């Protein structure tokens with residue numbers, strides 16, 4: 255995986271109660287310097303070694319310390335942290351914390367969000383040598399590593415706080431960062447190629463006017479971002495949306511439906527998943543002018559013709575192949591949402607369609623949230639509401655559970 259995984263990622267740091275907890279401040283600072291947003295969660299024991307206020311100041315984010323605290327739970331509770339994070343780093347992972355994670359316990363502010371988290375986890379053990387070498391601890395680590403999304407860094411060998419010399423030191427900062435940067439390879443989409451269309455298209459009337467729609471590309475970019483965070487290499491064929499964050503994404507800028515079609519057709523056959531989230535203009539002016547039309551000479555009516563359907567054309571092409579990518583479409587509707595979406599699912603021969611009622615509050619163009627129903631060709635149906643990023647996460651959970659190229 256590329257070394258800039260941390261750039262633009264959301265990292266949850268779970269802090270256990272060991273003397274090495276004092277080093278976590280440096281870790282958080284460095285994660286941020288690498289371009290990550292960081293939120294910390296602390297066990298009760300961790301708070302004996304370092305204060306939540308310290309980690310809050312360094313991360314610039316509230317720290318989860320008590321999952322029974324009503325205010326914390328409301329503002330940013332344990333499930334929210336699990337949904338927010340792209341990856342977890344557990345440092346220091348004490349013997350006790352490792353044992354509890356292995357057992358699937360959820361009894362503090364670290365283990366509870368972690369149990370609800372499906373992405374990559376980096377464990378950075380630190381403890382007394384005898385505790386590390388104890389067969390119980392070794393067995394716990396081995397068991398966790400059976401899941402490919404768990405990684406371990408360290409512990410290092412050297413003098414320990416208790417005067418012993420041996421294995422048990424928290425890995426050094428450069429090693430921790432290197433291991434965190436490799437977490438993309440531990441994601442559920444590691445090695446997968448994802449192609450996404452996003453944003454509107456613009457169909458020129460003349461050099462200064464066009465037919466378009468209010469799409470901002472937020473939903474498609476969230477889909478791309480989450481895929482990238484889970485280890486995929488992602489190409490976004492992106493209509494004109496202005497400046498948007500596109501860290502770690504391969505962006506192919508296009509303007510018209512025809513350009514979008516050409517960019518997609520050149521790439522779709524080698525993809526594992528194709529997600530068409532663009533709001534492609536369905537019509538374009540029949541005879542665009544290459545000079546600005548003066549108002550005196552303008553036509554009273556604009557004649558429009560249909561643009562190509564990017565998703566349907568790509569679907570037709572890949573269905574002729576022995577191997578094809580999984581196909582995911584979006585359906586923006588104002589009424590009879592599920593019925594129309596089912597129709598599109600069948601007509602365009604998709605595996606999934608994300609049906610979007612754009613008239614609902616907190617859904618549709620330009621909002622940060624969305625309310626959708628994800629329908630599968632296998633008859634599955636799931637309703638999802640939340641930040642566009644959370645909706646994207648659920649979509650990838652469903653796709654990953656289903657499997658990729660057919």
Ligand code: CTP
Pocket residue numbers: 451511530531532533534535536561562563564565566582583584585586587598
């Ligand atoms: N789509 C596309 N190219 C088009 C139109 C739509 O790739 N010219 C894709 C969208 O990206 C989306 C899906 O097809 O994934 C459905 O788009 P939508 O506009 O809701 O449906 P249409 O097929 O255009 O049908 P209608 O406008 O009649 O609702």
